[in-house]
Amino acid sequence: MGYFKTFWNDFKRVFRQEFKAVFTDGGVIVVFFLAGLGYPLLYNLIYKNGILEDVPVVVIDNADCAESRCFIREVDATREVAISGYCATMEEAKKLMQERKCHGIICFPSDFGDRIALGQQSTMSIYCDMGSFFYYKNLMTSVNLVMLEEMSQISPVVKPMSFEQNIPYNRSNSFSFFFITAALMLVIQQTMFYGIGMLAGTRREDRKGLIHGASGRLVFGRGAVYWLIYMMIGMYIVFIVPLLFDIPMVTDFWTALAFLCIYVTACVFFSMAFSTLIRHRETPIVALLFLTLPELFLTGFSWPQACFPKFWNLFSYIFPSTFGTRAYINLAGAGASFAAIAPLLKILLIQTAVYFAISIIAIKTENMKFYKKIEN
Amino acid sequence: MKDILKRELGLWKLRPVYVLAPLGAMLFCSLFFLTFFGKGAVQELPIAVVDNDNSSLTRNFIRQLDATELGKVIRYDDYSLAREAMQTGKVTAICVLPENMYSDVLAGRKPTASFYLNTMYYVGGMMSYKNILTMFNLSVGAVQRETMRAMGMAEDAIMAKIQPIVIDVHQIGNPTTDYNAYLSNILLPGLLELLTIIIVAYSLGTEIKYGTSEKLLEMSSGSIVKALTIKLIPYSIMFSVLGCTLVLVLYGPMGFHLDGSIWAMILNIVLMVLASEAFAVCIVALLPVCRLAVCISAFLGILAFSLSGFTVPLEQMPEFFRGMANMFPLRPYYNFYVQETIFASGFAGWWKEVLHYLVFFLAPLPLLPRLKNAFLYHNYRRD
Numbered sequence: 001m002g003y004f005k006t007f008w009n010d011f012k013r014v015f016r017q018e019f020k021a022v023f024t025d026g027g028v029i030v031v032f033f034l035a036g037l038g039y040p041l042l043y044n045l046i047y048k049n050g051i052l053e054d055v056p057v058v059v060i061d062n063a064d065c066a067e068s069r070c071f072i073r074e075v076d077a078t079r080e081v082a083i084s085g086y087c088a089t090m091e092e093a094k095k096l097m098q099e100r101k102c103h104g105i106i107c108f109p110s111d112f113g114d115r116i117a118l119g120q121q122s123t124m125s126i127y128c129d130m131g132s133f134f135y136y137k138n139l140m141t142s143v144n145l146v147m148l149e150e151m152s153q154i155s156p157v158v159k160p161m162s163f164e165q166n167i168p169y170n171r172s173n174s175f176s177f178f179f180i181t182a183a184l185m186l187v188i189q190q191t192m193f194y195g196i197g198m199l200a201g202t203r204r205e206d207r208k209g210l211i212h213g214a215s216g217r218l219v220f221g222r223g224a225v226y227w228l229i230y231m232m233i234g235m236y237i238v239f240i241v242p243l244l245f246d247i248p249m250v251t252d253f254w255t256a257l258a259f260l261c262i263y264v265t266a267c268v269f270f271s272m273a274f275s276t277l278i279r280h281r282e283t284p285i286v287a288l289l290f291l292t293l294p295e296l297f298l299t300g301f302s303w304p305q306a307c308f309p310k311f312w313n314l315f316s317y318i319f320p321s322t323f324g325t326r327a328y329i330n331l332a333g334a335g336a337s338f339a340a341i342a343p344l345l346k347i348l349l350i351q352t353a354v355y356f357a358i359s360i361i362a363i364k365t366e367n368m369k370f371y372k373k374i375e376n
Numbered sequence: 377m378k379d380i381l382k383r384e385l386g387l388w389k390l391r392p393v394y395v396l397a398p399l400g401a402m403l404f405c406s407l408f409f410l411t412f413f414g415k416g417a418v419q420e421l422p423i424a425v426v427d428n429d430n431s432s433l434t435r436n437f438i439r440q441l442d443a444t445e446l447g448k449v450i451r452y453d454d455y456s457l458a459r460e461a462m463q464t465g466k467v468t469a470i471c472v473l474p475e476n477m478y479s480d481v482l483a484g485r486k487p488t489a490s491f492y493l494n495t496m497y498y499v500g501g502m503m504s505y506k507n508i509l510t511m512f513n514l515s516v517g518a519v520q521r522e523t524m525r526a527m528g529m530a531e532d533a534i535m536a537k538i539q540p541i542v543i544d545v546h547q548i549g550n551p552t553t554d555y556n557a558y559l560s561n562i563l564l565p566g567l568l569e570l571l572t573i574i575i576v577a578y579s580l581g582t583e584i585k586y587g588t589s590e591k592l593l594e595m596s597s598g599s600i601v602k603a604l605t606i607k608l609i610p611y612s613i614m615f616s617v618l619g620c621t622l623v624l625v626l627y628g629p630m631g632f633h634l635d636g637s638i639w640a641m642i643l644n645i646v647l648m649v650l651a652s653e654a655f656a657v658c659i660v661a662l663l664p665v666c667r668l669a670v671c672i673s674a675f676l677g678i679l680a681f682s683l684s685g686f687t688v689p690l691e692q693m694p695e696f697f698r699g700m701a702n703m704f705p706l707r708p709y710y711n712f713y714v715q716e717t718i719f720a721s722g723f724a725g726w727w728k729e730v731l732h733y734l735v736f737f738l739a740p741l742p743l744l745p746r747l748k749n750a751f752l753y754h755n756y757r758r759d
Contacts, residue, residue, distance in 0.1 A: 027667030035675050045694060046682055052692050097548070098719040121535055123542045130550035131714045132689050133558055137502070140545070147541050154540045160481045160519040163489045163512055165505075170495040175688055178498040194674075198667070280393075281667065285674045286578050287393055290401035290567055292678065294408045303413060303555065304468065304500035306422050306448075312412055326465055333496035336463040344464075 010214055014221025021199055022225060027281070031195040036233045039187045043180055044245040050174030055138045056084035057104040058093050065113025067154070071124075074146040075106065080138035097127070103135035104128050106143065116154055134175070169248070169334045180247060181333055182301035184237050185325040188264065190292050192230055193271040197284030200275035207370075215363040219272060219356065226268045234260045242332070250335035258338065259327055259345070266320040266348040269355035276362035299325035323347045380595050380606040387579075388610070394579060395614065398571045402618050405567050409560045410630060416556035418503045420448040424458040424467040427451065431478035437515050441471070446507040459492070468497045469504035481519060499555075549718030550633055557632040561713065562686040564622055565645060566706050569652045570677040572615045576608065576656035577673040580747075581666030589751035600748040608653055615652075619645035627717075635720035644712045644726075651705035651736035661743035664750030680704035708732040 022028055057075070061068050076083040084102050087093040093105045105127040115122040126143055128136040152159075170177045238256050242249040249256070278284055297303060298316035305326075308316070316322040327344040330336035388394050423441065427434050442449040450467060452458035458470045470492040474480075480487035491508055495501035517538045524534045550557055583589040596603035623641045627634040634641065659676075660669045682688070683701035690698050701707045708729040715725035740747075749755060 025667075026665065027671045030668060030671040030675065035671075038675075039678075042679065043682070046679075046697050047688060048694055049692050052689060098715070098721050098725060100714070116540055119533060119536050121532070121540060121542055123544050125544040125546060127546045127548055129718070130547050130553075130558070131718060132686060133553075133555075134687070134689060136547060136553070143543060147543060151540050155537045157520055157537055158484070159486065159516055160484070160523075161477070161487050161489065161516060163491060163509075165491045165493065167493050167495055170498075170501075173495045173498075173502070175498065178496050181496065282578055282581075282670050283393060285670050286574055287397040287400070289570065289574065289674050289677075290405055293405060293563060293567060293681075294412075297409075297412060300465070301497065302499050304418060304421055304497060304503075305465070306420065306500070307414065307418055309411060309414060312408070329496050330464050334463040334465075334494060336460075340460055340464050 007217055010217040011221045011224075014218055015224055018199070018222045018225040021202070022195075022229065025199065025202065027198055028195045031191050031198065031285075032229060032233070036187060036191040036230075037236065039191075040180075040184055040237050040241045041244075043183050044176070044241065044247070047176035047180060048245070050176030051079075051172055052134045052138055052175070053079055054082035055080060055104065055135050056102045057081050057106060057139060058085045058087050058096055058102045059083055060087050060090060060093055060105065060107045062110040063108040063112035063114075067113050067116050067150070068108040068124075071108075071146060071150055072106070074149065075142050078142040078145060081142040093127075097129055100129075100131075102129075103131070104139040169250075177248060177333065178301060178329075180245075181329050182296065182299050182325050184241065185263070185328045186292070186296055186299065186321050188230060188234055188237060189267045189270070189319070189321040189324065190295070191233075192226060192267050193274065194284045194289070196226060196268075196271040197275045197278045197288070198281050200272075201278045201281035201283055204279050205281055215360045215367065218363055219269075219359045223268050223272060226271070227264060230264045230268065231260065234264050238328075238332075247332075249332050251331040255338050256331060259331060259341070262345050262348050262352075263320065263324040263327070266324070266352045266355070269352050269359055270320050273355040273358040273362065276359065276366065295319050295321050298322050301325060301329065317347070317351075320348055320351050323351075377606055380592065380603070381609065383592070383595070384607055384610050391582075394575060394611075398568075398575055398615065398618060401571055402564075402568065402622065406564060406622065406625065409563055410556070410625075413556035413559070416552070416554035416558075417445075418499065418555070419445055421446055421500055421504055421507070422450050422467045423447045423504050423508065424452050424461055424470040425449050426453070426455050426458050426470065426472045428475045429473050429477040433478040433481060433515075434473045437473070437511065440515070441508065441511045444507055444511065446503060447511075462492065462494045465494070465497055467504075468494045468500035469508060471508050549635070549714075554632075557630075560630075561626060561632060561717070562684060562706070562710055563681070564626070565619070565648065565709055565713075566681050566684065568615065568619055568622060568645070569648060569680060569704070569706050569709070570674075572611075572649050572652035573656045573659070573673045573677050574670060575615075576611055576653050577660050577669045578666070579607075579611065580604075580657065580660040581664075581669045584660075584664050584750055584754065585666040587754065589754075593748070593751055600744050600751065603751075604657060604744075604747075611653060612650060615649040616646045619649050632717075634717045636716035636722065637720075640716045640722070640726070641713070644709060644716065644729075647730065647733040648705045648709045651708070651733045654736045654740050655703075655705060657740040657747070658743055661740060661747035661750070664747065676704075680706045683707065684710045686710050702732070705733070705736060 059072050061072065072083055075081055096102045097105060107125045109123065112122050112124060126139060128139050130136055238260055298312065298319065299322055323344040327341040330341050425438050427438060438449055441447050455472060461467045462470055472490040474487050474489060477487045489512065493501045493505050520538050521534055524537065547553055583592060592603050592607065593600065596606065620642050623638065623645050626632050627638055627641065656673060659673050663669045663672060683697060683704060684706040685701060690701055712726045712729040715721045719725060
């Protein structure tokens with residue numbers, strides 16, 4: 001009984017100490033609250049318009065026939081592209097593209113209409129500015145749509161079969177939905193990781209916060225503080241931010257909450273385990289901030305996971321964000337059931353257990369070393 | 377001058393993080409990004425197919441789809457299983473082939489196949505879609521061709537009937553649509569910018585934190601301009617060397633498209649490094665507290681990636697952010713890069729970006745008296 005009492009008292013003491021440490025440290029407040037609460041808002045504002053519309057494109061119409069004019073009108077009418085002008089020569093068009101006044105060129109050869117009239121294949125050329133893939137995507141989508149439409153008018157051949165397309169999630173192919181859902185989960189892990197690292201660094205600089213032979217209490221006591229703060233931030237990110245910006249959130253409250261509990265717990269122990277390596281308070285940001293970029297791509301939000309090289313796929317198992325983000329995209333974006341994301345959650349739980357064990361062992365060895373030094 | 381340089385190198389020895397952090401980070405991230413995307417094209421992307429017909433036509437279609445470079449077919453027995461795989465991101469597209477598809481085609485009853493996409497996984501979803509669509513249209517064309525051949529039409533007349541318009545696509549600046557080149561070209565210099573800002577902010581911040589800044593000013597006989605310039609020389613050299621190595625790797629062994637001159641790109645990255653240092657000086661002058669300066673640099677530095685406009689173009693962002701984007705040295709870097717690598721337009725194309733960089737060098741000047749005060753009197757909390 002006595003053991004539990006000291007455990008509880010120590011836990012409370014550590015909890016209080018850490019709570020105070022968080023709220024008296026300007027740097028940690030910036031990382032936890034300014035970054036944790038601010039990034040979701042900032043990214044949503046930056047990517048508020050998730051769809052690129054009316055990319056300016058110029059036309060060189062050497063054919064000047066009914067078919068080419070019709071084609072141009074229809075391209076102009078698509079959502080993706082706007083015809084911003086006509087050029088007489090390629091040189092002129094190229095100059096406009098180089099000045100970035102247009103991001104694409106559509107060029108009709110002089111025999112465009114004649115060949116169609118003769119029942120021959122006509123070739124037209126398009127030139128895309130690859131400075132951003134979105135210009136390319138827009139021009140290709142628009143021109144292909146119009147081409148298919150035109151073709152069925154030019155040569156009304158019976159199609160033996162047809163297709164229908166359904167885009168059940170992210171219906172408008174919005175860029176913001178897919179980026180932001182991934183970024184939101186990464187914000188949770190990264191701000192926590194750097195904040196906890198800074199706290200651990202400060203403790204080592206000041207040589208504070210050790211209790212002889214009490215690693216469990218330290219891990220639980222501190223972990224509880226981080227966990228509570230991040231459940232709050234996490235609920236803000238998962239429930240309030242989507243409401244503010246109309247991001248899809250198709251899962252129900254309890255499933256999302258259960259997921260959040262598991263993810264935040266894994267992140268807490270992950271951050272605590274790695275924070276034992278940090279000696280100075282600025283080290284985590286100065287030396288480890290770069291990890292954010294690879295971590296973002298390892299979630300598979302952009303480059304598909306099926307195409308990961310084997311080594312990096314294994315490497316991605318280090319980070320809770322890999323699985324947390326995937327689970328969140330599937331939950332919030334595609335409305336996957338809890339059972340469907342269970343395999344991802346299982347990995348998060350294993351990570352939790354492993355990182356918890358590492359935190360305990362690391363603190364135990366650190367304490368042992370420290371007290372040995374004092375005894376000597 | 378020599379003394380200040382010697383002192384700085386002594387500090388590097390004392391805290392090797394100044395050198396090891398940027399070196400390690402650049403090395404790791406270069407390795408990561410340059411190997412992560414493989415050949416830069418999506419390959420063998422899993423596509424779910426539910427074949428309710430099981431005829432020679434559908435089996436042939438599935439074989440063709442599987443044989444494409446882009447796709448790998450995974451067959452599911454019913455739609456709900458396939459849907460679950462799509463919901464969990466295992467596949468990004470489903471193709472449902474209806475019952476009696478073949479016999480309907482033969483009888484001219486125009487069966488309809490259904491495609492489902494998950495564009496929450498954007499690249500995967502869009503690529504699978506493109507693949508399925510191409511293969512489907514090819515199958516349609518094949519059936520049409522069979523019919524017309526049976527009618528006795530000539531081969532080129534058939535092609536003109538099936539596809540009267542052919543589009544010839546030219547991708548200027550990235551002819552192979554290489555995803556690796558597209559991202560690494562900006563992500564890695566962006567990382568260098570981020571590291572430069574943070575390390576310089578940290579280095580100036582620690583002068584204040586450990587109260588060594590007075591000594592520094594004393595050594596430069598009280599001139600803050602001299603003190604900063606000389607103190608930052610070793611950093612400028614280190615980051616410029618890192619930058620030049622990066623540029624040489626990107627356009628040398630990696631073989632990314634470069635239409636213009638490599639010297640211009642070297643100039644570009646050196647200017648970016650210097651501008652980033654100026655950016656860091658501004659932040660420390662505004663916030664002369666080490667921990668805050670480092671945290672705020674990191675906070676802002678991460679935004680530079682999005683605001684450079686290399687993924688989502690700037691013109692689509694709200695006006696406020698279009699302005700804010702110019703605050704970061706990565707924006708002129710990107711514009712310069714487009715002019716030089718894509719259009720090879722030389723000085724005429726990028727002189728504006730050089731002016732933009734010059735603004736960065738002038739920006740710290742009005743803030744220097746404030747920084748000097750902080751260096752001398754430590755009128756802010758020291759940690």
